[in-house]
Amino acid sequence: MATIPASFTPRTILVIKLRHHGDMLLTTPVINALRQRYPDASIDVLLYQETSPMLQAHPAIRHLHRIDRKWKKLGAWQQLKHELALVNAIRRSRYDLVINLADQWRSALITLISGAQERIGFAYNKRDNAFWRLCHNQLVAATSFNQLHTVEQNLLALSPLGIPTNHVPVSMHYAHQEWLATEQLLLQRGVNGPYVVIQPTSRWVFKCWDDEKMAALIDRLNQPDLKIVLTAAPDAKEMAMIEHILSLCRNPQVTTIAGQLSLTQLAALIDHARLFIGVDSAPMHMAAALQTPCVALFGPTKLQHWRPWGENNRVIWAGDYGPLPAPDSIDTQTERRYLSAIPVDDVVAAARSYLDA
Template identity: 70%
Template structure:
């Protein structure tokens, strides 16, 4: 593993951060962006990500430019796909980065890092990448030996070790444009003429095994129904998620719950969550958004890696199904299963946790 240290005079003027994962993963890179901004206040910071995750960072004030990879390029045929990839590498090279930090584990990210032309190129020393090409792509490689013990935010921050940047004390952040807030408030006003405080509940995930039972979610809504606040349900514009929301609403005795399911972009959802009295949701990107926005958050977890994916911050409460019944290993889960592993979580415990926040 590389042990070279940067010169004490090394002050990058232009930095590229690479992460090629899902929406929640992108939000959990923001502590690294915060750390880089504090260490190098005059530097330009760019990001390379998957196109569909761009909404998570597009309004971030510390990001100058976002490069993206469109996973639909491969549908355009081999020649067009190659042209897109070459154009991306050229666009990266034209920025003349001094520092590239590759938080990804894909070969594609290593190739882009290698061809960036950056003087300093940091990557992780993954066990599955112990070969000459990965070593040549990165001038500095950081150990992953402790990754299982660390939250994803902490894993990302460890990549800054060669820069001698402090690795603690950085919160995550979610940003949205003023127009996103205006659009969200306008949509909410159409359904909520009273303009009361509200609770946001996101019952859905793209993976069903991360979800609580519909009848318990409906009972939660009924238990929290009050003249003091409204309840707003949200979900992605996915057919299965929207069907789940419809079923939950049909099971509710209280018919006053408001549904914005499938009606909001991610930045608009952030604006909604930012002004909520409380957020309740499962392990999902919106849960990470609530934590980053410092909105009081109750996160329901099943057989996912709790240590790595719990909400990052202090204003939250995790309710883990593993505290009530045995759970399978996260690595053994078939993500296509329809088993609801959160079923062991009692309704009363979620209701009580919510009331503790609402009574503060």
């Protein structure tokens, strides 16, 4: 494949990533690096509708093209209409450069249909065929992915452009009114001073610590001038977990606003916190992006790929205390909690290292 000349200066750029909330946040270093290299370019992103709050306030992004996964429930004709409208919108944008960070056939086809002069993707082993090569005129080797953080994997896509990628931050943005709304909710809960945010929950139970240990941590952090604010998604299982943890707590400084915040309001909450404590989840990545001190509890997930990105955090890995199964062998629907081996004392010590600094 021909290399991209150094003189290439795109006016319009599309970045494609079709994954979960945390994945979307970890694309922001690519967006930030593109903005630095091409300050006058318009940068758009194609993503799933439900993940758009992660990027909707990013100042470098002009427009979000959204794929709603509910389209398929509308029937074949309605889904086709939405898909064609999306393709037409992308064609009308006349992109000079498309960077496909995804591995789906759908993302590759959209990359091709865009008509962009330069179309960058990854040379995945599972996509080693003529159609994938047709869709991209620049393919970047993915052979080093196992050794790289997800941020570093994404940034590799910029190598054909010769863009420097050292020390590019992950970033999370929200509107000021999101903080004002969150602040009012905190005041209603009696939180008018310093606070710690704890998100014990995940969409996958196997990523969670024991409720009893989480309650013990909350009790050990009891001090008169520090509130503990619990958060969670408005999912029935997550809300039940929060209620159970609260029932075990004796710390009078703990409160909950679980299930009551939008993702951008949660970002505002985390941004103003003294400390974030949580498990491997999107809010943990948000804390790292917002440079809020973060204590992250990990189990049998790929730590190299998903640890919080940045310097202001501490990872406590269950694998340091006992054997863990291989991440790819996990039944994600299991109720087993693989973080059980993590002792309360070590999490308390990590939290105190930030709170007492």
